[in-house]
Amino acid sequence: MTSRTSLAARLAALLPDLSPWRSSAxxxxxxxxxxxxxxxxxxxxxxxxxxxxxxxxxxLAVGAMGAVELVPLVICGxxxxxxxxxxxxxxxxxxxxxxLGLLAVIxxxxxxxxxxxxxxxxxxxxxxxxxxxxxxxxxxxLMARIVPHxxxxxxxxxxxxxxxxxxxxxxxxxxxxxxxxGHATAYSVTVVTFAASVLMCRRLAPAPPVxxxxxxxxxxxxxxxxxxxxxxxLLGTYAIDMAAMFFAFPNxxxxxxxxxxxxxxxxxxxxxxxSVGSLVLGLTxxxxxRVRRHGLFVVCGAAVWGLSIAAAGWFGNVxxxxxxxGFAGAGDMLSGLGRSTIWNQTIPEELRGxxxxxxxxxxxxxxxxxxxxxxxxxxxxxxxxxxWTGGVACVAxxxxxxxxxxxxxxxxxxxxxxxMRRRAQRAAGLDVEPAA
Numbered sequence: 012m013t014s015r016t017s018l019a020a021r022l023a024a025l026l027p028d029l030s031p032w033r034s035s036a037x038x039x040x041x042x043x044x045x046x047x048x049x050x051x052x053x054x055x056x057x058x059x060x061x062x063x064x065x066x067x068x069x070x071l072a073v074g075a076m077g078a079v080e081l082v083p084l085v086i087c088g089x090x091x092x093x094x095x096x097x098x099x100x101x102x103x104x105x106x107x108x109x110x111l112g113l114l115a116v117i118x119x120x121x122x123x124x125x126x127x128x129x130x131x132x133x134x135x136x137x138x139x140x141x142x143x144x145x146x147x148x149x150x151x152x153l154m155a156r157i158v159p160h161x162x163x164x165x166x167x168x169x170x171x172x173x174x175x176x177x178x179x180x181x182x183x184x185x186x187x188x189x190x191x192x193g194h195a196t197a198y199s200v201t202v203v204t205f206a207a208s209v210l211m212c213r214r215l216a217p218a219p220p221v222x223x224x225x226x227x228x229x230x231x232x233x234x235x236x237x238x239x240x241x242x243x244x245l246l247g248t249y250a251i252d253m254a255a256m257f258f259a260f261p262n263x264x265x266x267x268x269x270x271x272x273x274x275x276x277x278x279x280x281x282x283x284x285x286s287v288g289s290l291v292l293g294l295t296x297x298x299x300x301r302v303r304r305h306g307l308f309v310v311c312g313a314a315v316w317g318l319s320i321a322a323a324g325w326f327g328n329v330x331x332x333x334x335x336x337g338f339a340g341a342g343d344m345l346s347g348l349g350r351s352t353i354w355n356q357t358i359p360e361e362l363r364g365x366x367x368x369x370x371x372x373x374x375x376x377x378x379x380x381x382x383x384x385x386x387x388x389x390x391x392x393x394x395x396x397x398x399w400t401g402g403v404a405c406v407a408x409x410x411x412x413x414x415x416x417x418x419x420x421x422x423x424x425x426x427x428x429x430x431m432r433r434r435a436q437r438a439a440g441l442d443v444e445p446a447a
Contacts, residue, residue, distance in 0.1 A: 026353045028165035028300040036145025044211040051204025053181020058197035074386015077379040080140035087144030092368015093227035100149040100171035100218040107146035112205030122195040148367035155355040167299040167351035184430035235365025235402040247419030248350040249373035255313040256377025257406035259320040261398045263382040274329045284333045285340030292341045308349025313409045315342025321402025357429035384440040
């Protein structure tokens with residue numbers, strides 16, 4: 012009986028830590044809202060490049076979507092960070108969510124035309140990038156305010172679990188919906204999910220800025236950038252994520268990989284496989300809330316991502332490719348847990364918005380540039396070489412960055428000065444305490 016009890020206890024310790032869900036009503040609301048939004052967003056994420064592929068037949072045209080998204084993301088991400096420190100974050104989230112819903116309506120109207128146009132797809136892609144850049148700093152910086160400091164690691168795991176659930180359901184169903192019902196139906200689902208999300212965002216508690224009267228400014232953005240530049244641990248999280256995504260983000264050429272393998276049926280599974288791997292790790296993430304060395308998560312997770320992407324490009328069997336993509340997703344989630352926890356544990360509240368803007372660039376610019384790299388290289392060398400060489404380059408860059416920024420590897424949440432300062436700030440009530 013004792014051995015069975017001990018085994019049950021060990022298995023229970025692997026389950027996700029639900030403390031943030033129990034302690035914060037706003038966390039619960041954002042978690043459900045995010046799941047709904049992710050589901051609809053991933054429907055469009057699959058349908059949009061597929062529609063460009065159907066209209067052009069060009070991998071470069073699909074990859075160009077990343078270039079169109081890049082400039083709005085950079086500008087609006089930085090401005091959105093300054094805005095999040097100066098305005099009510101709830102209002103920012105609500106307004107941008109409504110805007111994203113309107114862009115989904117444009118996609119739906121265009122897809123319903125007898126001859127859909129190509130240029131609106133790029134315009135909407137740029138608009139989505141701009142609104143996401145404005146929204147994400149407010150959304151990300153809100154998490155450190157509504158969740159107790161000692162539950163931030165658990166919150167990161169639960170948020171990743173939510174993201175992966177949407178990433179699995181959305182792409183998997185999107186491939187079927189587009190194949191059997193068309194692009195318009197996929198975009199219709201996206202519109203409905205954003206409408207539901209707006210209604211939920213209206214129920215969030217107000218989140219006014221800590222410093223009243225502050226206005227978004229270039230000076231404020233520079234202040235946040237200087238803080239980030241002075242922190243080697245933060246620099247390491249940004250640089251490793253950007254390098255990993257730039258070299259090893261081949262999602263945009265998955266339609267061409269499926270064609271080469273004569274497995275069109277596998278496209279939705281390719282998009283979802285990484286999320287399956289992440290979901291498995293998320294469902295067994297209870298142990299991560301007891302870890303203090305989150306910098307190791309960042310480095311090791313990014314290395315696993317790169318190795319797995321390289322293997323996915325090398326193998327010619329579609330099932331082995333899907334398995335490799337699953338391992339890649341697990342590595343990416345491990346790295347993401349480390350990054351998110353370090354950010355929330357170390358950045359002071361008065362800089363959270365602006366640093367969240369830099370965070371948006373670190374985990375978004377890489378994939379955008381990665382799409383351009385993958386699409387351009389696939390047109391030059393072929394699809395599979397573009398994938399496996401990118402994975403190898405990812406591993407090499409992660410190793411070089413880890414060697415150049417050793418403080419990331421030695422980060423300890425109990426002894427790091429910034430983490431201790433942030434913990435004291437929360438204990439002193441210098442920002443808004445989480446709702447009961």
